[in-house]
Amino acid sequence: MDQRLTDALERDRAVHDWTARRQVGRSVQVYLVGNQVENVRQVERESYEVEVFNDHEAEGEPSRGAAKVPISRADLERLPDVLETATTMASLVNNPPWSLPEPHDMPEVELADASLTSMDGALAAAREAADRIRALAATGAANDVRLSAAELFVTTIEEELRNSRGLTGTSLSTHLLLEITLLARHGGEEAEYFRQAQARRLADLRIDETVAEGSRMARDKLQAIPPRTRVGPVVISGEALVQVFGGTAVTDTGALLTQASAAFAYTKISRLEVGHPIWGDRQPTGDMVTVRANARLPYGVASYRFDADGVGAEDLLVIEDGILRARPATQRYAQYLGLPASGRPGMAQLMPGTTPMADLLDGDGPAYHVLAFSAPNVDELTGDFGMEIRIGYERGPDGVRPLTGGSVTGNLFEALADVRLSSETRVNTSYAGPIGIRFGSLQVAGQD
């Protein structure tokens, strides 16, 4: 931490509390177009963010204002001006008071792939992985599958946090992002497979498996037809589970944990109540859903050692057998609602059921099986979802037929009243839980 920053924060009398974070990021980015390297990038960044708190009265009541101020290198040379602006900002917003975390022992959470933490190591690993992707795709050429494009980002972040209460914390994490597009051709027709995956360890990207699965799905898509319009069972697995339950590029957590959160409850936009079923008045059938907000999952992409306030990572039981048991609560909203602070929700981790995946697919008559939607689209405010089927299968007495197009719609909270969960589990990007979930009744719209 730059001493000038903490000294300036301590000196400023209008700053009644503060939190300062420093991040040093090193990133290697490799871009492939076909079998050629389009671009290799190295990025280095040192950034600071301070949150300053100003206590004052508003309409006769004690009030706390906060202002978040990212600070650039240039800002470090003019801190008095920057902090004066920040305290002015904080003095103008009025919120009920809350306090910052006191010093505490931070949990140890595994977040870094040691082989990637140096720039040289990251560059070598990224080039090697890119070569691996090219080689794997080349072996698919015999089956008319080729690499369209791939992007691989390898990033290391060193983070340090301090606050005015004496709390200190450090963490080292690695983050990998893989985007891969494969193309399958048959005659004059082509179809693509696109996937974005994230992990903290190179091995967890499962490059070989991703290329193999992607090749198969791209080939199947060439034969795919739209689904028929109907209401019936839909089994969701693979990337589609990440799209339904995981965080997105826009939000860190999916609809389940967002709706359950103390922040949503405090702002009166949560549909869920503690002690009540998440599906309202519906009568549940099948497996009862249990969900944890797990920020301690080793090498989980949503895991952390401490959150932006300095609250240590927790593994919190949020939903048990369909009943909301606890709200994930950041420091501020925990105090507002009188709850224990559990920090930013980590990964949504669903507990498994007892049915083997194979039985979910083959049991109880015909079902649609969706492996990937075109894009995640679960409304965090309502739980409503509607997603186009990118690739799926119709499984029935006549065999298995690939599907594409059409849509699956419903409300996530209501739909979870009628599910069966696979006994096998997996961690996949921002989702952890059963490898397959059979929804008893969802609307599928396709051919009329």
Add this chain to the structure above:
Amino acid sequence: MPDADALSPRDASTAAQLRERFAFLSEIVADMERQVPYAAAMMRTRSGLRLNLRDTEQSVERQDPQEGIVLTVSNGFGLEEAATDATDASSVRRLADELVERALAFRPADGQPRLEIPGDGAVSGDFATPMEQDPADLPLADKVARFDALRRALRAKDKRTVQAICQYADQEVQQVFAHRGGLSTQQIRRTILAVIPFLSDGTRQEYSYAARTGTGGLEVIDMPDEALAAVSQEAAAMLGAVPTPPGTYDVVTDPVTTGVIAHEAFGHGVETDMFLKERARAADYLGKRVGSDLVNIVDDPTVAGAYGSYFVDDEGLAASRTQIIREGVLQGGLTDLYSASRLGIGRTANGRRESVHRKAYARMSNTFFTPGTSTQQELLESLEDGVVLRNTLNGMEDPKGWGIQIWALYALEYKHGKPTGRVFSPVAITGYVPDVLADVSMVSGDFDLTGGSCGKGWKEIVPVTSGGPYLRTRCRLA
């Protein structure tokens, strides 16, 4: 496009300061180009703030400055880049030396073709978004008071309102481009205001939203009382909405939905990096019919006041309008430097980056259907049995399969040209792009653009607008 003479005194002064401070970039680029076939540099920084006001809390944040410099070189076969948040000359020179060394060490794979970058046509000059009401001139206290008053007015529109949110943001991006053609500067100001009412009838909660966006100052985000009333009424109507019966419908799309169709159907699908990756079916349809005669789609970063506008793209090229579809026939695509060079086609000014920390891709700016000659009323009266799609939230592209996924907040049922009072919500819109465009049978003379954010896949976020008139077509809904 304004020239230096058109800049306000303040903007001209800022441009002069940027030129003086970053003059060293031109020297570094010239030095690098003595050793590698192509080099360029871009500095970018931003400032601004965000306000988030609601019943139960207020927050104010400064925008991440994202200050930094990106250096680009060609190694003769591909591009290599280095980015840093250090903006002093000595740090950037050191980085340039390392980058050139890395590029010179590159050994191409067998058979890898050379990358020939033609005269890149980069522009030289100083540009800035004109403003009538500079957000910086309104003190923060007055901003908080102004937008909280707006929020309270929204809340008062309906007693069933349980939460009312007002979000405001202003942003100024400053850029310096150095390339073999010279040096240019750009100052872009964007302002955005959104209001979101949440209504509950005790058993059900719904929301809607209204937004004002643009390049410019506070003058582009005026939100009159009628707009607050309308968005509150929308949320109220959705309390009585029923699920959308699945099926294929005659639809009239509002300008928001029209824009998302343009953006997802023939925006992403004509970004020429997708041509290079063979991900875009459109590449096989250049000069061919892809929609009815009424379909005209344009990308134009020069639209005055539009949220996605700019003067110079992130690879230094002067902004210009691109006709994507004319009277149903596909004309051309949107390019970045690399894909245009590889494909051997002319460049358009669509090379855009999320920040210096990311590479440039071919991206949209303001993408829209151009207006037709029918009236909105004629479109509505033509609906014998259909719906009007309103307030689309998002969509997803599928340039290879030409599928389309769009998510609208609600639809109004129409029979015999009149609303029945039934409201469907939410609405998932899917379809096959050529069918949707071939079925465009009426286009109104209205025109409106809506600002937002666009990702490439699920990342690389840049500001864009989309929009156009009301359209009549057919889609599959659920």
